[in-house]
Structure formats: structure tokens, C-alpha cells
Amino acid sequence: MDLPFLLTSAPLIAVYALVVCYLVYAWSRKVAPEFTPSVNKTMPYVGGEAMEGSACLPGYQFFYVALFFVVVHVAALIIAVAPADAPLAGTLGYLGIIAVAITILRWEQ
Structure with missing residues (x-):
């Protein structure tokens, strides 16, 4: 070099x-x-x-909302970069797993 x-x-x-x-x-x-x-x-x-201190807390549990968006965006990224010849059952299975994860996430609240 x-x-x-x-x-x-x-x-x-x-x-x-x-x-x-x-x-x-x-x-x-x-x-x-x-x-x-x-x-x-x-x-x-x-x-x-x-300035007098004050706190502004959101009316919802922000962790669950943030985790929901992370799970959905990661699922969209995985599906977007999946090869075109990937089997449909694999993609639908992944979407099913994500749906179960989101349901569990909402159920705990």
C-alpha cells in the first residue's frame, strides 16, 4: 500500500x-x-x-407503547428484506409470532 x-x-x-x-x-x-x-x-x-419544577407524566405507560413500535418496526424490516422466493408459510408464521407477541404485550397491561 x-x-x-x-x-x-x-x-x-x-x-x-x-x-x-x-x-x-x-x-x-x-x-x-x-x-x-x-x-x-x-x-x-x-x-x-x-423556574419552578414541575413534572409532566404521560397518561399511558410509555414503555409498552415504545416496545410495541419496536416490535412492529422490526417485523416490517424483516418482512421487507425477506427474499422474493421465501416461502409464504414462513412469512405468515413470522407474522403470527409477532401477533402473539403483541397480544401478550397488550395483555400484561
Whole structure:
């Protein structure tokens, strides 16, 4: 292999990027002002006023919704990349297994 190819290979480009990032990080630490602890630096700030904390919880159990979408999207991906000459029984069997998994997922709730 020739030298220009080796110097522009992906692993070396990643090393170059890490070195440049570290140099910028080291330089910015030298030019930045010293840190002084302050209460105002740790408080949330919104539009010039102190923000009061509040929680907004969804009305449904988000885990089940997220898992449902993952299962359905993975099933769609598997069916989409299945070869054209795949047996229909295999595809329908897979869809059946997914249907049972979704039913069990909804049943637990």
C-alpha cells in the first residue's frame, strides 16, 4: 500500500480528529476564565425568572407503547428484506409470532 492511502485511511482520520479535538479542548481550558462556584450557576433560568419544577407524566405507560413500535418496526424490516422466493408459510408464521407477541404485550397491561 502506498503512503497517501495509509495517511487518509478511516482509522487515521479518526485519530487526527481526536487529536485536533483534544488540542482545541486544551487550548480552550487555558483561555477560559477561572470557575467560581455560585448558586445562580446551578439554578434553572427561563426568560429572566426562576423556574419552578414541575413534572409532566404521560397518561399511558410509555414503555409498552415504545416496545410495541419496536416490535412492529422490526417485523416490517424483516418482512421487507425477506427474499422474493421465501416461502409464504414462513412469512405468515413470522407474522403470527409477532401477533402473539403483541397480544401478550397488550395483555400484561
